Amino acid sequence: MDVMNTLFVICAGLLSISILASSMSSRLGIPLLLLFLVIGMLAGEEGPGGIAFDNVDTVYVLGSLALAVILLDGGMRTRAENFKVALWPSLTLASFGVLVSALLTGLAATWLLGLHWLEGLLLGSIVGSTDAAAVFSLLQGKGLNLKRRVSATLEMESASNDPMAIFLTITLVEMVASGQTSFSWSFLGLLVQQFGIGGLCGLVGGLGIVWLVNRLTLEGGLYPLLITSSAVLVFALTNILGGSGFLAIFITGLVLGNKRLRSLQNILHMQDGMAWLSQIGLFLMLGLLVSPSAMLDVALPALAVAVFLMLVARPVAVLVCLAPFRFSTMERLFISWVGLRGAVPVMLAIFPLVAGLEQAQLLFNAAFIVVLLSLLLQGASLPLAARLCKVEIPPTPEPLYRTSLDVIVESDYELMVYQLSQANWCVGTQLRSLKMPPDTRIAAVFRQRKLLHPSGSTRLELNDVLCVVGRGRDLPALSRLFSTTSTRQHLNNRQFFGDFILDGGARVKDVAQVYNFELPEDMAEMSLAELFVRQFDGFPDIGDSIVWHGLTWVVAEMEDGWIQKIGLKLTRQTEN
DSSP: OHHHHHHHHHHHHHHHHHHHHGGGHHHHTOOHHHHHHHHHHHHBTTSTTOBOOOOHHHHHHHHHHHHHHHHHHHHHTSOGGGHHHHHHHHHHIIIIIHHHHHHHHHHHHHHHHTOOHHHHHHHHHHTSSOOHHHHHHHHHHTTOOBOHHHHHHHHHHHHHSHHHHHHHHHHHHHHHHHTOOSOOTHHHHHHHHHHHHHHHHHHHHHHHHHHHHTTOOOOTTHHHHHHHHHHHHHHHHHHHTTSOHHHHHHHHHHHHHHSOOTTHHHHHHHHHHHHHHHHHHHHHHHHHHOOHHHHGGGHHHHHHHHHHIIIIIHHHHHHHHHTTSOOOHHHHHHHHHTOOOOHHHHHHTHHHHHHTOTTHHHHHHHHHHHHHHIIIIIIHTHHHHHHHTTOBOOOOOOOSEEEEOTTSTTOOEEEEEEEOOTTOTTTTOBGGGOOOOTTOEEEEEEETTEEEOOOTTOBOOTTOEEEEEEEGGGHHHHHHHHOOOOOOGGGOHHHHHOSEEEETTSBHHHHHHHHTOOOOGGGTTOBHHHHHHHHTTTOOOTTOEEEETTEEEEEEEEETTEEEEEEEEOSOOOOO
């Protein structure tokens, strides 16, 4: 009994300390995941905590479960429309990009660490993939609102590149263990098998869970548990069938998040908490597992490997893989820098330990150092990198709170809560004068903590809290009416989008007459939106800009993949 209670005290204490310490992350500029990792190291055998923990099998099992939950949450928050702009770039990075990174890093590791070339390639494979937990956490935790093309590519790449890294690692571990020195063509078949079975199981599993959830009547708190347990079941069955469980559970989450699902917003709230619990637990375990003193012997060459990976291998892989796609130079640079390493490389470094390879401990320590430096340098510098590379866009206004209304299972009605500020033009306006989307209603107005029953003559006042019933598709229009955002100076709407906002359907020749510049004949009847579509190969994005006739034109608003508004900066610039 005492042992059990001691275990409870340790687990609960570490979890509580990690959560409380997270409030210091923004003040210190330390990424949250790195903070959790450091707390685990301090609690370990060589830290003040003195906890002896070296069970790699337990770490592998629980770590795989934690990663599955994290990927499920990431998939549920990924919008299906992102596939239009990010599917092929992300898949290219997840396959060929990992191979290039692993090869280049492996060659560097062979020389720097004095390893056999197969062992060097093994280390390159271990650290070759970006980590979904790190990418999802840091992009969301830093409050970065990136161009959709960039954020979608990073998120989808990190969620889908694990299979390639796992294949390479397992193959090389078996080769080193058996003394082989040549690759077998069967590896390619295994790769196709993992992607194919993983994708199919994820799709079928996601659709099956949607069908099940929408036909069951349960207590509200049971829906998130049903979804998580069912998704983990898909993950496990996919692994048994020989597919990639990590890819399957991400696709399962993608289907769940983009289908009409009972109580979706409430499910997402609970899923967010489960994802955080998984991340904290995973990085605490990895911190407990490591021995800082053992890393000192390989610290310098491992740091050199990490620097080579960040400054050479990853950028080369990104530049090669994204060459066929419409990404600007600055976007490619940012994607190169966000090659975050996290829990996956450390977990893959456990494979050589389990297999009993001669250099297993060295590989583990080197991989851990690579992860530490990646989280410290790349993770901490994300806001600066995003600003320098100009991939940030002004944040989209959001309600203070939103929750699903399960009055009708087939509907997607939600309750959205807004609070008015001085930035809202509707302050002082009667409700009957507001042009709200169809099928939306202001259900209640709170003023000075008192509930009002709104009517058409009710005049909105400063600090009013509005409870609005509407559909998810109406969120952008409602947020433009009632939401406000606090942005940094460089993301101020006027400074970012320009002095004037033009309609995307405006004809180019009409604009040319106003601003007195000549047009080629083939552009005369084009709209501004069509001009941008041609410039960006059919996939423009908010924040995309061109310098044309000395003026800067910026995509300001899009709806259903089509440009609605174009910003115009009158400051004369030189065309590229």
